[in-house]
Amino acid sequence: MFTLRNIGIHSSHENTIFIREDSPLTHSEGFKVLTRVFVHFNGSKIIATLNTVHSNLLKEGEAGLSEEAMIRLNVKDGDTIVVKHLQPISSLSYVRAKIYGKELSETAYQEIIKDVVDGLYSNIELAAFVTACAGNNMKINEMVYLTKAMISVGQQIKWEQAVIFDKHCVGGLPGNRTTPIVVSIVAVAGLIIPKTSSKAITSPAGTADMMETITKVNLSVEEIKEVVKKENACLAWGGGVKLSPADDLLIYVEKALDIDSEAQMVASVLSKKAAAGSTDVVIDIPYGKTAKVRSHEEALKLKYYFEVVGEAIGLKITVLITDGSQPVGRGIGPALEALDVLAVLKNEPDAAADLRERSTLIAGKLLEIAHSCSEAEGKKMAEDILASGKAFEKFKAICKAQGGFNIPEKGEYTFDVISDVDGIVTEIDNRKLARIAKLAGAPKSPGAGIIFYAPLHKKVSKGDVLYSIYAEGKGQLEYVKEYLKSVNHLIVIE
């Protein structure tokens, strides 16, 4: 038994408990640093990893919990907690079987994912599960089981309408912010599209980061339903409605390891779509040397997985394989992408043509599905709606229904990167561009990022601006300049 002290330490999703090194518990029960223990309070319990303390941070009889653990256990400073030995976590035996290459049952995935969401897995155990499932180690059946398990532990949104549309891009392409345009266009045509998007994990901006520069995105399920009832669509943040809480934990480990497990990507995307109540989903897979999907073959395999797993869980999936050799649009970073999106919606003459093209392609595909028309007719319909100005009106209406419509601002500090040669742009490294935007402060500083002026095949002259960097602080701009000194082959001009 310990008296809890709030020592104000954050350790993210892995709960940490701090106990004095000279505590009787560490002696009598053999608890060592990094032992996993049960922490009980008031009928509920969590699992935490033990750190010991030998300073006066804690007095005798006191223990500390990381902030996140305190919230999960619903305890406050002064409460009495009890620390006990961990009972073995039975689903880990499935993880071990997976490590040894065994095919797992539906029950196994259900139990693993339930325990993951309940916080029973340490980072080491999560990493072992993610690793064992990566590298083409999962059968199609297992992808289906994993997807179903991920759906079952999250919140599910039900709709009255029989057909609910959705779109998704597997990502990896800076600036590729088609979602707000696509959603606005098809909502004008009467399609129901309650879009939930993610925030950036390793990219300079997610759709939710971009939308947050214009309106409120952290909506409850009830608020989402109200907005959709009014406008056929929403542009909300998925993290606010916990559609796939298991995914949030697994993605964290994947990103830390920098691996993209196809099976987990498919399960992640489709579980969120199913949980959001979608029935008809268009998935965009851009491929390119420096995109997330590197080759056309890889894109085709991923397409197959989306189709077969989608079918198994009752989703109608349409996959578009697109060009991922360079950024789409000019802005990279939340506000800069928002300005790009707004320019396209407003039909401004100098709006990014590639962003308009990609957006009407995807919107056209959704309309083609909805109206059972030809591809050309769907595309034409999308272009007409955009050109009419109705998509922009719809976008503003959605934003207002969500809480307001603001025009965001670019970062105050800026710096132009100039070509020092004449020639044609033959290659662009998406990853390095993304890194620069992040160093400039995106997505945390919404006005930070890049405006990009040097797409593939463009003829540039010595002295032309290739791209401009925006930051909200002088220090961050200096940081980017430092990085630029060391970076090579970001844009190849020949």
Place this chain on the structure above:
Amino acid sequence: MFTLRNIGIHSSHENTIFIREDSPLTHSEGFKVLTRVFVHFNGSKIIATLNTVHSNLLKEGEAGLSEEAMIRLNVKDGDTIVVKHLQPISSLSYVRAKIYGKELSETAYQEIIKDVVDGLYSNIELAAFVTACAGNNMKINEMVYLTKAMISVGQQIKWEQAVIFDKHCVGGLPGNRTTPIVVSIVAVAGLIIPKTSSKAITSPAGTADMMETITKVNLSVEEIKEVVKKENACLAWGGGVKLSPADDLLIYVEKALDIDSEAQMVASVLSKKAAAGSTDVVIDIPYGKTAKVRSHEEALKLKYYFEVVGEAIGLKITVLITDGSQPVGRGIGPALEALDVLAVLKNEPDAAADLRERSTLIAGKLLEIAHSCSEAEGKKMAEDILASGKAFEKFKAICKAQGGFNIPEKGEYTFDVISDVDGIVTEIDNRKLARIAKLAGAPKSPGAGIIFYAPLHKKVSKGDVLYSIYAEGKGQLEYVKEYLKSVNHLIVIE
């Protein structure tokens, strides 16, 4: 730049840095909780995982490091440290390749193991490497590369003599403490056997824990050499001489995951033997339903791995496959095993016959190799040396050369577990016995553990003592009693 404050938190081998949540660094450079960062001081650097703090634990401009990280970076309270972005760790690309089932090169293993020992890997990354290498995913070549890599990063002991003997047991059998007896016998016969052993990780006692109840085991390489020069042998703690520092880190993760990767076991054992300068090694593989190695087939496969990898790194390996269906000897726990060992060495009439038999078998094998004699002759020689009392004299001499010879004491608090039926003992669960000994306090409380009276095939009557539990504190004994209420099938009597 931060002023370091010693906040007295232990977080074991994963370095942790604590920074205020409102630090400019977390804003300007996008450092989030669990970001991995470089911490620089005085020309050297470590990698640490970031935790943020929002209490007054740290003042503005201050940062904290976990104790272990402070030692590694050699900083003290008040020093000025610098925190920087982590550069990508290039060896992780090999780990990713391994996750995808690729065969790795010798260079790859060298780089991975070097980075592991340099502390560049997080727990998540270590877990991914261990997982990717488990489950029969490594080719023989790769086991050789891993073993060589593990040797190259540790300390290596050189000897003048051409032939250096060694023995090893893969473990998993409570009480199986043959080492001190084997070493003493063969040292009498003139064999050079500088034995280094480990402490318990998940078992109730390692040989080093047992030896520590009698003498000093934490010796430097120079001290080991002196003892061996005098007595032909030593019985030291391997952890004190850092023969395989990579192994210590990998084993931690394996134990956390409760997986025994054959490849890593082979690399772990053989790297330590090679680093210790051994040339001729006898390896004991006990197998049984509740031992570490579960079947004779598994034991044969492991034997093959030891032989082929041993040959590749220039070791002469002889494998004994033995019975692992029950504990060897009667004592389980550091002091109780020591008393068992002493009884055998002193030729006491009631000494554990199975421990004597197993010890002379292994010693006999070493003598057979040394003298190129028959198995029977080797065994006979070992038995004669033991019976003559010379092995006991040698054992005492080794202990005195290491720093003293003390007879350890059993725990003061004791409790007998009584049979409530008549019958024959048909099955024993080694794992549950080990667990009881650990709950009683072993190995931390040296006098804690079990004395076991109910070997297989023994006829027991209702009321007979099956085993006695010893503890150094009353609370621990209560803890065991609590566990005994819930445990089933520990000893099957039919």
